[in-house]
Amino acid sequence: MKKNWLMMLLVLFVAMVVSACAPDREEPAAPTDEGTDTEQGATEEKPEKLVIWEDIDKSAGWLEEAIVSFEEEHGIQVEFKELNMADAIRDQLRLDGPAGNAPDIVTLPHDQIGQVVTEGLLQEITVGEDVLSRYSESSVNAQMFNGTLYGLPKATETPVFIYNKALMEEAPATMDELYTFSKDFTSGDNYGFLALWDNFYFSHAVLGGMGGYVFGEGSEGLDREDIGLNNDGAVEGAAYIQQWYSEGLFPAGIVGETGGAAMDGLFNDGKVGAVMNGPWAFQGMRDAGIDIGVAAMPTLPNGEPMKTFMGVKGWHVTSFTEYPYWSTKLIEHLTSDEVALARFEAVSEIPPNVALVEEPAIADNEGAKAVALQSQYAVPMPNIPEMGEVWGPMASALQTIATSKSEPKAALDEAVDQIETNIETNH
Known part of the structure; x- marks a missing residue:
């Protein structure tokens, strides 16, 4: 069955x-x-x-x-x-x-x-x-x-939930379960779950699942003037992301350009229960001797699935x-x-x-x-040229959120202002 x-x-x-x-x-x-x-x-x-x-x-x-x-x-x-x-x-x-x-x-x-x-x-x-x-x-x-x-x-391809079977018996169904596991497991260099949520490619799963979106749908396709990255859902998602960093469940070392290498290193050393990553990572993990399990991402606290980018x-x-x-x-x-x-x-x-x-x-x-x-x-990631104006401002906003240098609402408002200015200037 x-x-x-x-x-x-x-x-x-x-x-x-x-x-x-x-x-x-x-x-x-x-x-x-x-x-x-x-x-x-x-x-x-x-x-x-x-x-x-x-x-x-x-x-x-x-x-x-x-x-x-x-x-x-x-x-x-x-x-x-x-x-x-x-x-x-x-x-x-x-x-x-x-x-x-x-x-x-x-x-x-x-x-x-x-x-x-x-x-x-x-x-x-x-x-x-x-x-x-x-x-x-x-x-x-x-x-x-x-x-x-x-x-x-x-x-x-799209990001999925990858776990170390030696540390986690099965994939949790919800992020609430994963949060509880991480609180119990995280100690020293060991972490229950890691994700590159200061990177918009990965964090969209949370922001989108909470109700945010990049561009709305217009009569002729994606509407570059309808940006939903600082609506109530996006702000709620950003606050959830900040919680994982502020409570020490994510190490400071996985923020920024070297974050991916740091996360991969910890997981491949057997110090991490699970990560959010894409199918491109499977072989490297297996080559490192990790017996991995793979599942869809757990559902968010609001009961909605994560809307990963495809x-x-x-x-x-x-x-x-x-x-x-x-x-x-x-x-x-x-x-x-x-x-x-x-x-x-x-x-x-x-x-x-x-x-x-x-x-x-x-x-x-x-x-x-x-x-x-x-x-x-x-x-599917938007393929209109204006999408190129989104990545930089969102990366900056998410990094200030991850390091608690800014509140989620203020950071996302600033990002959307910058995106709108860039689109008006360059397109």
Whole structure:
């Protein structure tokens, strides 16, 4: 019965609709039953070579195999290069594009799409409904900007609850239970639970679960003039965050840029019962010899689930390629069910492909199940360019809250004032 319930959660994950947190999906114009086999494909010259930029340490054998099968089918050579996806790919594309050295295909996190499209670095793609139907609707939504499709999704992720089974028998259902555990367990260098709540990416789970939000929904998508980061719910969430720091349940050393490394070090040394982190952390913990359990985040004191941020990684066709048709054919291949499964088995990043939900490699994976459950409550990070104005002010506010240098309301009011000023000035 339990296995069936978990399987149902996985089905919900890949099929979930995020109308409450993202614009309704608008279908790309004029799809065909033949995917991208349009008139463009008949007229575009076949290239000798296509170039891909993939995230660092993420090619891991699967990409070479995918390239071989594409080359055998189409007679086009494919090369790839690894660059850090978080910033290096975007920054290098800004330089190499105008210089004539840009790749044909890049991978990016979905929250960068609005900015890079505005800068003219990506181009719209056209694929058939037979291709789009491979993926969960939320993952396709994340690849769209202003109703236009700019990529195909390859992986989804959201923070989850990770615990050391030697220190914690099972994951608590509520934050109240976790708070009690932490009060009893925390002593010296040992901590019951740690989270990077001075980092807005992680703290949104609390602020959002208490009723805060980044941008409200307007008639044409996200409304940059409706900012909910200092409403009553957000202030209540910030006060809850401050409580964990002020009571000594979080060490001072996990505030700021080095906080992540400090938290990882304590957990991997077996000094922490549980942490809030993403699936990217699983392997490092296991390599450190920690027997980890993974679950969805416990519910907040108000009874609501944590609204973690969800990220969707995608493949995109650059504006600088001379071969948009064949580049699109290649990203269709890279996101096919067969290749997506091989990539998951190699790098453990969860694909959004609906047909893979019952594959044993995913269905029997505890981490994948936890991400599936938590993703039901997750909010895709806004991908409009104005989101870039949010991170800095919120980081400053959360750090002053964590160190008790400011009251939550005052800190969030100041942050929202700065965000509004930055948006008016820069956009």
